[in-house]
Amino acid sequence: MTAPSDLLIRNxxxxxxxxxxILLRGGRISALGARLPATAGCAVEEGEGALLLPGLVESHTHLDKTLWGMDWYRNEVGPLLTDKIDNERAFRAASGHDAGAQSKALAMAFLALGTTRIRTHVDVDTQAGLRHLEGVLRTREALRGLMDIQIVAFPQSGLLGRPGTDALLDQALAAGADVLGGLDPCAIDHDPVRSLDVLFSIAQRHGKPVDIHLHEPGAMGAFSLGLILDRTEALGLQGQVVISHGFCLGDVGLAERDALLARMARLGVALVTSAPPARMV
Ligand SMILES: [Zn+2]
Incomplete structure (x- = not known):
């Protein structure tokens, strides 16, 4: 009997x-060439000259929080990042937001458009506890074999401001999160040295990599980034640290920017998503 994954895609x-x-057997490419013969029982698809690409990688998303497929939501909220964070946390608590169903709906939408690997940041805070993580863990299991979902335990409401967050992050990593997330150690936690020391010590305890949201602008962000790189170097975490956004790199002078980028490259620190045009990196 032919394995169900045998597939010949023409043209x-x-x-x-x-x-x-292209002939796929047992989930792998077994032949590439002009006018390949179809093996017995093999499914055949006509490609019509379309591009053939490897599965796409979404390196930064928030599957747990999405309102994908839900009713229109009018986002009336103050201008600060903390206004947005407080607003969305309260909205989800009041609406009984189902992080499992929502994360699966958005992951399926990604999959339908060719994305097969996702890194998703999942909110861990003292209001939601591990509820979002549990939902996304169910989605990861449901889609295993179709899609690789990497989960970042993410303190969206800050690490120091709400006591007990560090213990929750600890539990999240023990419960199956793959990566420890962080957030603006100056602008949100107001104590960057302590914030990053707590964060890196949790990561060290679990032997897990780190992915830090850094929205901080200019000199503030560059200062935080320097502290992150110091810890990456001191703890031997080369290749284990990611900066998400890193908007400061678009604000600082060119010489300072180049020095930071060179140090990041030396330490294997990746930069993912630099987002809006107003804050270009
Ligand atoms: Zn994010």
Missing amino acids: VRPLGAQAVD
Whole structure:
């Protein structure tokens, strides 16, 4: 009997190259070439000259919080990042937001458009506890084999401001989160040295990598970034640290920016998503 994954796709262009046929057996590419013969029982799809790409990678999303597929929501909220954070936390508590159902709905939408690997930041705070994590863990299990979902335990409401958050992050990593998240150690936690020391000590305890949201602008963000790089170096975490956004890199002078980027490259610190045009990196 033919394995269900045997599939011949005709007339596709791998990464834009010349059109070929491609034969998949047992979930792997077994042949690439012109006019491949269809094996017995093999499904055949006509590619019509379309591009053939590897599965796409979404390196930064928040599956747990999405309102995807729900009613229109009018977001009337103050201008500060903390206004937005407080507002969304309260909205989800009041609406009984189902992080499991919502994360699955958005993950399926990603999958339908070709994304097969996702890193998702999942809110962990003293109001929701591990509720969001539990929902996304269910989604990860439900889609196992179709999609790899990497979960970041993310203190969206800050690490120091709400006592007990550090213990929850600890539990989240023990419960199956893959990565420890962080957030603006100056602007949100108001004590960057302590905030980052607490964060890195939790990561060290679990031997897990770190991914830090850094929205802080200019000199403030560059100062935080320097502290993050100091800890990356001192703790031997080369290749284990990611900066999400890093808007400060678009604000500081060119010499300072280049020095920070060179140090990041040396320490294997990746930068993902630099977002809005007003804060270009
Ligand atoms: Zn984010």
